[in-house]
Structure formats: C-alpha cells, structure tokens
Amino acid sequence: MKVSVVGAAGYTGGELLRLVHAHPELDLVQAVSRRHAGRPVAEVHPNLHHLGLTFHPPQELAPVDTAFLALPSGASAELEAGVAELAGTIVDLSPDFRAGASSASGDVYRTGLPELYADELPGAERISVPGCMATAAILALAPLSKAGLVAGDVVVDARTGSSGSGAEPGPSSHHAERGNAFRVYKPAGHRHEKEIAAHAKVRARMTVTAVPSVRGAQVVCHVTPPEPVERRDVLRVLQREYRDRPFVRVVARSRGVHRLPDPQFLSGTNFVDVGCAVDEDGGRIVVVAALDNLVKGAAGGGVQSLNVARGLPEDAGLEFPGLHPA
Amino acid sequence: MKVSVVGAAGYTGGELLRLVHAHPELDLVQAVSRRHAGRPVAEVHPNLHHLGLTFHPPQELAPVDTAFLALPSGASAELEAGVAELAGTIVDLSPDFRAGASSASGDVYRTGLPELYADELPGAERISVPGCMATAAILALAPLSKAGLVAGDVVVDARTGSSGSGAEPGPSSHHAERGNAFRVYKPAGHRHEKEIAAHAKVRARMTVTAVPSVRGAQVVCHVTPPEPVERRDVLRVLQREYRDRPFVRVVARSRGVHRLPDPQFLSGTNFVDVGCAVDEDGGRIVVVAALDNLVKGAAGGGVQSLNVARGLPEDAGLEFPGLHPA
C-alpha cells in the first residue's frame, strides 16, 4: 500500500515516517514538507539518518493509496480537497475533522479510535485521530461511564510534554523557560473537554500542566461514583472492556516502584496504560492513563486506525514496546 | 540567639544551616548528625564548603536558645525530651508534633504557619511546622473556605520533587527509575489530607505524583463553589487575605509565559505563590499554589515561625527571592 506523509517535518510527521518505514504492508512514497523541500529528512529528524530520505514539496505530491496529513490546525482543512484527488484514503491528525466534522467536499471523517469504534472503521476512507490528552482521558473514562460509575463532573488533571505543542519555536517553548517548568498553562476551558464529552459521555473539567518532559501525556481523572465502590470493581470494569484490545494495558500492580501508568515507559509505543485507585471510603475513583502523545495520541493512532480500516493486523508496524529504564 | 540544628545532614537540616548562617540574629552553634559526626559538613552539603563546618555527634549537643529538629518521623518524638533540657525553644520539622499533638513532657506544639496563626506564635517555645504539600494546600484553600467559596470535597492534585522523600537512597529514588518519572505514588489516602482538614477546614481528596524535579511542591486544587463565581471574586479573596503577609504572593498575570505559580522559580525561597482560574460557567475554581518543599515547606517555615515567636522581623534571614531562569 503506497503511502505519503504530508507535513513530514513536524513531530507527528516524523513519527509517521518512522512507523510507515517499519510497517510490513506500507510503502513510503513521499515525505512532504513545504519549508524543507529538497533538504535531507535527517537534517530535521536525525533518527532517520540511515534512510536517506529527502523532503518533497507539496506541489509534487504523487498519487498514493493513503495520505497521512500531519498539519497544523487549519492547514488540513485547506489542503484536504487537493489531497483527496490523489489519495484514496486520508488519515488526518489535526483537529480540523474531529468530532464528526465533514470536509469541504462533504466527506465525513470517522474517529480514529479503534478501542471505541472498531465497528465503524473497517472500510473507512476518511479518518480523523482524536487529540492526545483527549485520547488518554476518553480511554480512562469511557468504560466507567458505560458501567454507570460516573456521577457528576469529572476533574481531569492532564500533564503534557513539550512536543505536544509542535516543532515551531516560541517564547513558551524556549528551553530556559520550559526546561524545569510546571506551568499550568490551561487551567480551564481546554478544547479537549468537548472531545471527551463526545466520546466518553462525561463532563470533564480539565486542567493542563506543561511538565518537564519532551514526550508523554498523562491524565489523572477524579471521578465521583454514584455510590461507594471498591478498587477491584473498577479494575474489573477496565479489564473487561480492554480484554481484547491490543494497545490498552490495564496496569494495577501491588508491588514494585511502578504501580500506575507512567508515560516515561511509553515513549515510541502505541500503548495506552490505564490504572486506578479508590479512596478508602469509596467516594472517589482515581483513574490514571498515560500514552505517548506523538504515537498513540497521534501518528500511531493513525496507523492503528488505518490497519483496522484496511483489514490488516491491528498492531502491524506498531510493535515497539518502549524502554526501561527510560 | 544561639541555635543548633539536629539532623543537620538531611535535606531540611542542610537548609537550616544555610538559613541560620545567613540570619542576622541567629548564631549557629552546632550542626548535629549521628552518622556523619566528625566529618566536614561540605562532604554532605557541598554548597556550604566555604563555611568550614564539622558535624557534631548528638551526645555533644550544647545548651542553646533554640534547637531545630530536622529528623525523620519518630526520631523527633524520641529525642525531644533530651533536647528540651538544653534548648529553651524547639522548632520541629517532623510530623511528630503536628496537629496539636503534645510531647511526652506534655508540651503543646504550636503550628508553625504564621499566615494562619500569627496571633498564637508570639512567645511560643514549641513550634511544629506543617508538611510541605499540606502547607501549599492550606494556604491555597483556607481563604476560600473562610469566604464560603467551598462546597463539598476538594480535589487536591499534588506534585512533588524527589527531595521530599529525604536523603536516604532506595529503589524508588534511584535516578534511572526516578529521573523521568511521573509516578502517581499516592493516588489516595495521603496523611496530609488530615492536616488540610484541620487547618483549612475543607475535606481534601488528594493525589500525589512524584515528578521530575528535585525541589518544589505544587498543588492544583479543584474547588466546587456553592454557586457560580468569577475569577476576580476569588482573586479578591486571596489578595485581601494575604495583603500583609510577606511570604504569600498572589500571582495572577494576564500576560507573559508564567501566569500561575510554578515551583521552578521558588527554589531556595520562603515564598509560597498562589493563583487561580475559574471555569467559564463559574462552576469550578482552580487554585494553584507552589513552594519550595525544603524552605517554605520545612526549614524556612521554621525560621519564619521562630522570627514571629521571638519578635524578630518576620523575613529576617529569608530574603533570597529565587532565580529566573531556573
């Protein structure tokens, strides 16, 4: 299956290049970047040095089976019609077509979240991947919501690494300001609240902190159950929901240093780890989820969804398990 | 005023040495450490190299006006009676005498939190400093509680640097495991919940994450108000409460990168920064507080309380403002 990556010089674009190259059924045709056209990919993504790739300009985009769009908000909507003439399938990583938004040409994008929409993705030709923190929160909360364990609003405390804001430098990503920051940059009103509501059917009150890491997103969700619960009840709900999902690991260790999901072990992987705890009086459930914002929260989620859409093994090209220590 | 520091090889002990040395009215008599007795202080605290200090063994403790106890939980209660024979005033940083606990000899310890107990500290000879995350949460929540802005339980999301668990190595503080960790090590049931209840008069449901920093504690408190509020109302409550308190800074910037309290700028200082935001519908108040766990959350809080107890300027010896960039 011939594939191109548009926006290949960005961080999710680079991850797509890496994942497509490692994928047994996908064949990378072009890495497209307006700004870096004609330059070696390795100047931007030094990890791909050995592949010897060069960026192509957008106007040279060749016909492919699938185009991945890894573009900033707005740019996808703008380029989409042109890409649609050259690519049978489009997988979009931007916010432009999320939450059932349709494109200019009227195409409806399916939600690239196979854990919830495994039935709707097969055969899909337009796929939109949810936001990274939204993905973590949705996968943490949807099973509880479905099981009737959520009463009232949910507090979602989200932490994000710096790669989440992209490759463009600016005052807020300047290393001397950001290197040791715990910056509550979005204490209220984050747009992911709507995605969480749409997919997990809960009202999230979200607070986002920029933390000292490059990759990784972690959400700590504080849920009030309608009546007191025990931890094993919540665990059972999570385990049942994700029993057959290859990329959700329910993490609930009683020994060792690492008992709940920690994004440090997920860099480069498509896993989302989910775990939980409960207050002694049963009055609050704490669900913790972690993932790599650039993989499961973007590029990997896109490849996984494409796998499901095209009938390939869901985990094809996504086998890297992450590192310890990290 | 002659002063000794017992437990001077630990992290809060080291901070006490630094602060006492810089204090215009305090005179350091001994740095006491059982394990390191006879060795240069600089072997443990290289920042104090130029002071040329040596650790003394506990049995050589000399009479002083004030003894600071910077000992692990349990050790303070054990040594306290002996110290009381040599020191008129005891400032304890351990949990042993918190929340109005009295010592074996029946002495009642006052709470070393001048922001709340300015009236009770003058003249005090037994002072117990609250826990670091508790201090941050109490100072964030007490004004709201007093102003009637808190309905129901409060979710307290706390983040702590590695120095909070002391100088003793172990598997959970091993750098290769801890260096990049976002480890939700205490998702529920933290003992600081009780301190918060006692001093801020709210029920806190606390979750603590060990984060990749050495110093610093930050709490993000999610408060449900009895009816919708606006941010300026909350700010006004905080500003009024702390108008005359030298170490609480109400931080509420509308411009720049750093708008809410961030512990990175508080290393070495006795400040606690407090700020807030409110959901668009007024249905949730987010209060953020940050401090240096070893200073305002321990050694500095002790010196500040001693200043108040002895009628010295409250900020004597505590002028360091922190660094930017950090």
Place this chain on the structure above:
Amino acid sequence: MKVSVVGAAGYTGGELLRLVHAHPELDLVQAVSRRHAGRPVAEVHPNLHHLGLTFHPPQELAPVDTAFLALPSGASAELEAGVAELAGTIVDLSPDFRAGASSASGDVYRTGLPELYADELPGAERISVPGCMATAAILALAPLSKAGLVAGDVVVDARTGSSGSGAEPGPSSHHAERGNAFRVYKPAGHRHEKEIAAHAKVRARMTVTAVPSVRGAQVVCHVTPPEPVERRDVLRVLQREYRDRPFVRVVARSRGVHRLPDPQFLSGTNFVDVGCAVDEDGGRIVVVAALDNLVKGAAGGGVQSLNVARGLPEDAGLEFPGLHPA
C-alpha cells in the same frame, strides 16, 4: 534458537528480554533472576507488561542454545562453568571475559564488536561484549589510528547516563543528588582506557562525567594528528571504514540543529553515531561518538554479535531506529 537471559532483572537484562522477544529467530525460554524469582517481570520492567513473563530462579535454568549473561562483574566468572553445561553459546556482557580473558574452563571469549572483528565472530560460542564507553571510543578512534592520524595520547572526554551504573540504588544514584549533576566522578584512571588501547591501538587519557540523563554514552575524543589535516580527510577515513557496517552512522551535517552525534536520538537503538570536526589550523581532530549504553554498549551489541556468530542477518531484531524528538 532457544535463548535464556541470566540476570534478567538488571538493566541490560531487561534490554535483552526486549530484544530477544522482538527477534525473528530467537525464542525466549527463561528470564532468570535470583532476587526476583517467582515474581512478574513487569514489576521490574514495566515496559514488558504485555508479555506476561515471570522470573525463574537460577537453579531452574533450562538447556538452551544460547545464554546471555547480564551479571555484575565477578558474578559471570562465578556462574559461567555451570551455564556452560546447559548452553552451547554464551554471550557475556560483564567485564569478566573482556580483552581475551579466558574462563575457568579455558574457553577464550571473542570480542563482541563486529565492526572490528567481523572475521573472528562467525562460529564463535563464547562472546564478550566490550564496555559501553569503550565501544564508543574504540569505534571513534580505531579508523583514525589505522589511517595513521593519531600522534601521541588521545584525550577522551566521556559522558554517561545513570543507567550505566546499574539497577542497584546507592548514595551516588540517589535522584536528589544525581538529577542535575555534572559529576566528574572518574577524572582519571578509568578501566576502559585499557580496552581502548587493546582494540583501537591508541593511548587514551579518559575523564568520565555523570550527566543528567538515564541512557546514553557520548565520547568526545581530542586527537593530535601527526601533521595538520582537514575535516574532509577525517570524514573520508570514517566513511570508508564504516561503509558496509549497518550500525555505524557517520554523521556530518552542515545544516540543522543536530550536526554531531547526540545520544538523545539513540535510546533503544543499536546505532553508534560518529562524527568529527577539526581545528582551523588542522592541529586537532575532535571525534564525537554516541550510543545507547544499554543497547549498542551492551545488550544490542550482544545480539548483533550473536547474529554474526550464527550467520543470521546482522541487524535481525535490532531495527528500532530511535526517536525524534526525544
């Protein structure tokens, strides 16, 4: 090919589990750990959660084609005879059999460095992998040495992440001491100097600094050439030497932010990146090499060597290219 990993709870042991599991021709039989016998592997290596492995005690070691020994110095030499009765091939990652040392049973270990010893490894049944910093320095310096570009001693400035000192906690790896450290812990006399001399045929004067990272080793080698040289001459020597070596990438970019080898992009990979610069007067060559100390500097070097020894593709199981951003 049936494989077991002895010392599987350590950091290089964990990497072996990861690499063996991903290897198309290797079949993991046992993860062996004395201390953690009977416990889930995921308690120690959370990245391998989904594999569902359990540690076996050493006394249950089953017969295999190949045993990897990932043990501390001394322990390998002690266990080796027993392992030799059960495993046809032994790949040792400890210092015990380096530099041509023979085992108690008289077996001579070949050096697990296919870049230098591709001719000696095929068929080998005893393989010893060089030290991580030594590997980086040897691969940086051997081509220059061979080409006659080295006059006199070489200054090797090495930087190492904390995983290099293993999984055992202690005062020097305590996060609060190590997290922001630039600790010149071995300014002179490092044992890797001998390995460098043996394999690269140069006298290295080495200084090692512990730096704030978990993984990664980087060496900056300062070479005095016998007569002034230009950068392109040195580059040509490196490129010629490594033209057909799959894991050495000669990195010499003239544009972009990342022009010389940086270990941040090598976590999890078996690559060693090598690059160079030359003083304007041609009087000093600076060769920089970087690798992941746990992979190319240990577990990956072992798998690569086994691949060569058994006639498998040299890069089997070692395809992960590393991440950007990292």
Place this chain on the structure above:
Amino acid sequence: MKVSVVGAAGYTGGELLRLVHAHPELDLVQAVSRRHAGRPVAEVHPNLHHLGLTFHPPQELAPVDTAFLALPSGASAELEAGVAELAGTIVDLSPDFRAGASSASGDVYRTGLPELYADELPGAERISVPGCMATAAILALAPLSKAGLVAGDVVVDARTGSSGSGAEPGPSSHHAERGNAFRVYKPAGHRHEKEIAAHAKVRARMTVTAVPSVRGAQVVCHVTPPEPVERRDVLRVLQREYRDRPFVRVVARSRGVHRLPDPQFLSGTNFVDVGCAVDEDGGRIVVVAALDNLVKGAAGGGVQSLNVARGLPEDAGLEFPGLHPA
C-alpha cells in the same frame, strides 16, 4: 550609589536586578528594556514579583552613578556613548569591550575579573566582564600557567546550560530539541579561546557541548605538564593562588559523592569552584571548574568588580551560597 540596568529583560539583566536589589550599597533606579517598556518586570522575571518594578524605555534613562549594560553583542558598542553621558561608571557584560578593546569615545575597559586584576580595578570607571566559559577556564588555568605546569596546548571541554544563549527563542533552544540534548555545537574555534589565551597565557583548544541544564558552565581542562606531577602539587598551586579570594573555592574532597566542582550547586551564587586530578603516571592534569554562567560568569562578576572598583566589600550583595540538593 544609584544604579540602572540596561537590557533588564534579558537573563543577565534579570540577575542584575536581583543582585542590585539585594546589595546594601546599591540603589536600583531603573530597569530598562526597549521591548518591554511600560510592562511589569514580573511578566518577564516572575521571581521578582514582589518588587513591583516596571520596565523603562531606553530614551528615559536617568542619570546614575553606575549603569550596567546587559545587551547582546553589538548593541553595547552602539549605545555606549549615550550611556556614558548619563553614568559615571559603566559595567558591560557583552563581548564588545573585552580583551582591552576601547569604546568609540576612546575609553579603555578594564577586565572585570578581580581574581586576576585586583590591582587594576580600584577606581575603574569602565569595566568589561569576560565570557562565562572563559572565566571558568581562565580561573582554572591561570595559576597552573603561572606555576609553569602547562606544556603545550590545553584541551578545554566546556559544557553549558541553555541560559547561556540568552532569552531569544529559536530552533536550537526549542525545548523538544534541547531538553535532553548533548549537542556538541561548537567543536572547534570558539571565540573564548582568545580570551583564555589573553588572560591565562595558554593556548586552549576548546570544544563546547550544550547540555541539559538551564544554568551552569563547567570546564574540564586537560593539561600536559612539562614533567610528571602529583595531585597535591597542583592542589597546592591552586590553594595558594586563591587563598584570599572570596569567590574561588578549591574543592578537593576525598570522600562523599561530590568531590569535584559541579555547577548544580552554584546556581545563583558568585562562586567558582575549582578542583583537580592527575593521571597515575603524572602525565596529565585534569582541572575542573564550575560556575553559574549568569552570576559569576556575568552579572555577579560585574557586581563583584564594581565592589572592588568602588572600594566596597568584595562580596557585598553576593552572599547567596547556593543550594543542596539542587
């Protein structure tokens, strides 16, 4: 003494504000910034929140006793004549007047390095502070050079935090690229080589690596002595040289984790720590020096020099000793 800081929104400018405010003899008149004129200083330097300062535009510069210029290279030379009409004394932190360069008006700047030029600074009205890495290397090497311990070129391996390149964002300081970087960005030809030659009388061959820290500069200098030496000889040279210098600490511990100078303990201080080791054969001296690039390597060096120039105690306003843990 009335003082203004020109370029007060930069990193060295912010440090000057902090140091001047804490100085018993200096009175801050204006914090000058073209870009931020009229805005609160705390928007840029949140650590100074409690001071309530506002930036002034350059055209409003008021007459003062001393103006500190904390401007980028080139800007100092441009503004200097105008400032000279308003300020009796100018302390410049840029490279513009280093190495004896004279200003447009013919004024010769003295070198703001009291450790070497204590005799030339008293009375000086034009002072230029050397570069941060140069300062570290000069103070490490000058005593050895003077004592005849240096034969031939010296290899200077320098490591620098991100604040060294200033407050202006750009691709090389973008957190996702810089956060975990060991980037050998200047392997040869650094301009500080000339400063080292001028002041320490040695030829330095320098290599600079950008490392994962915000503050701090560390140099590891590899010196070939004319004949074999022992460590105690080198230590004695350093100790004798710096016996009466308040800001140079000779660090040479034989016990503990922290035996050689580490910049982590120097953030915010004006100390430069110097230590050494020697190869077993006496054939190489390794001298390590560390400092805070923004303090001793810039703002603090300027204040210290002004103290000497005006006959104040050399350490006035510079008492902060740094933190442990850091």
